[in-house]
Each structure stands twice: as structure tokens, then as C-alpha cells.
Amino acid sequence: MSSTIHVVGGAGTAPTEKAAYDAALADANLHNYNLVPVSSVVPADAEVVRVEEAPDLGPAGNRLNVVQAEASTVGPETVAAGIGWATGPGAGLFYEADAESESDVRDRLETGLDAGRALRDWTFDHEETLIERAEAAPGEHTCVVVLATYGESEPIC
Numbered sequence: 001m002s003s004t005i006h007v008v009g010g011a012g013t014a015p016t017e018k019a020a021y022d023a024a025l026a027d028a029n030l031h032n033y034n035l036v037p038v039s040s041v042v043p044a045d046a047e048v049v050r051v052e053e054a055p056d057l058g059p060a061g062n063r064l065n066v067v068q069a070e071a072s073t074v075g076p077e078t079v080a081a082g083i084g085w086a087t088g089p090g091a092g093l094f095y096e097a098d099a100e101s102e103s104d105v106r107d108r109l110e111t112g113l114d115a116g117r118a119l120r121d122w123t124f125d126h127e128e129t130l131i132e133r134a135e136a137a138p139g140e141h142t143c144v145v146v147l148a149t150y151g152e153s154e155p156i157c
Contacts, residue, residue, distance in 0.1 A: 003043070003045070003046050003047075003150070003151040003152075004046065004047050004048075004049055004151065005042065005046050005047070005048045005049070005148050005149065005150055005151070006049055006050075006051045006054050006055065006057075006148070006149045007048060007049065007050045007051065007083060007085070007130050007146065007147070007148045007149075008028045008029070008030070008050075008051050008052070008053060008054045008130075008146070008147055008149070009027075009028060009081075009082075009130055009131070009132035009144070009145065009146040009147075010024040010025060010026070010027030010028030010029075010030070010132065010144070010145050010146075011024050011027055011132055011133075011134040011142065011143070011144045011145075012024035012025070012026065012027050012142070012143050013134075013136065013137075013140050013141065013142045013143075014141055015141065016141055017072050017074075017141050017143070019141065020072060020140075020141040020142055020143035021070065021072065021143045021145070023143070024070075024132075024143040024144055024145045025145060028053065028054055028145060028147060029053045029054040029055075030054050030057075030064070030066075030145075030147060030149065032060035032061070033057065033058075033060070033061075033062055033063070033064040033153050034061065034062065034063050034064065034156055035064055035066050035068065035147075036063050036064065036065050036066065037065075037066060037067070037068055038065045038066065038067060038150065039067075040067050040093055040094035040095060040096065040116075041091060041092070041093060041094075042085060042087055042091055042092030042093060042094060043091060044090045044091045046092075046150075048085055048087055048092070048128075048148070050128065050130055054147075054149055057149060057151075057152050057153045058152050058153030058154070059153070059155075061156065062153030062154055062155055062156060063153060063154050063155070063156040064149055064150075064153040064154075065149070065150040065151070066147045066148060066149050066150065067083060067094045067096060067147065067148040068096065068145060068146070068147045068148075069081035069082055069083050069096035069097060069098055069145065069146045069147075070098065070143065070144070070145045070146075071098035071099070071143070071144055072141065072142065072143040072144075073100075073136050073141075073142055073143075074136060074139065074140065074141055074142075075135070075136030075137045075138050075139060075140045075142060076135075076136065076137065076138045077100065077135075077136050077142075078100055078101065078133065078134070078135050078136070079098070079100060079133070079134055079136065079142060079143075079144055080098065080099055080100065080101060080102045080104070080105045080131055080132065080133040080134075080144060081096070081097070081098040081105065081131070081132055081144045081145060081146050082096070082097055082098075082102075082105045082106070082109055082129055082130055082131035082132065082146050083095070083096050083109070083129070083130055083146045083147075083148055084097075084109035084110065084112070084113050084127065084128070084129040085113075085127070085128055085129075085148070086113050086116070086117060086124040086126065086127045087124065087125075087126045087127075088122060088123040088124040088125045088126065089123055089125070090122055090123065091122060092122075092124065093113060093116045093117065093120075093124075094148055095109055095112035095113045095116060096109075096112075096146075097109050097112065098144075101133075102131050102133045105131050105133075106129065106131060109129050109131075113127065130146050131146070132144040132145065132146050
């Protein structure tokens, strides 16, 4: 059975760091789930799809498995986070990174994916990245997130 992994980014600004994180999740339409971080392996039967906003993945409060890149700052600063992925006919890899600049995130993603591919005897024929960047105004808490959501959410209890 194949499943879809949605990759989505978001940015948010709020009076506190946690509120900015919640706002960034809301921008990605993932603010109503209990996020469970998983390591960065793409199952062989999964399709990875970049989306502008996460679709409805189940009821509020459910558990949702994710790979997440997240970065927060208080302005005046720039912040960026991203996920890169390499896939092929079998399993694939995600790699997460954050930094002050989009170019630093891109470099870290490429370096990480290269290292991950070198550890595995797998075939990779596709590579992609999604980077979210934001500039925080003076005194503002700003957060950026990029998440890869594994399938549908599940009840937490």
C-alpha cells in the first residue's frame, strides 16, 4: 500500500517564540495536530509531493508523524529552514537544515543528502528541496518551518 508524504512550509510572527511556531504551523495548515518527529527515511512505497498547504490529514488532536526543519529568531534577523529529499525506485532520504540564510540552508541540505546517499547502497534518481525564509522586524518573534507529513493522522489515544 502506498502513501503520500506532503512537504510544506510555513512562516509566522507572534509575541512569543512558541506563538510564532504555532503561527508558522498554521501557515502550513498543520497547527491542529500533535506532531511526532521521525527519522529521515522515505519508505519505498511512498510518494513525496510538495504542496503549498497541507491537506486535511484527519481530526484535530490526532498524532501526525513528521520530519521537521524549524528555526526561530527575534528581529531584526533573517531565518531560514528547509528539507531536501532524494528518492529513487526504492527507499529515499530526507535531510533537514536551518540557518540565517537560504543559501546556507541549501548548502547544508546538499551536503547532508550527499553524506546520506554515501551511507546507503540505494539508487537515487530524483532530488528536491523546499526552503522557507522570513525576515523578522525589530522585536518580533518569527519562526519558519518545513515539514514532511507521513500519510494521515492517527488517534493519539
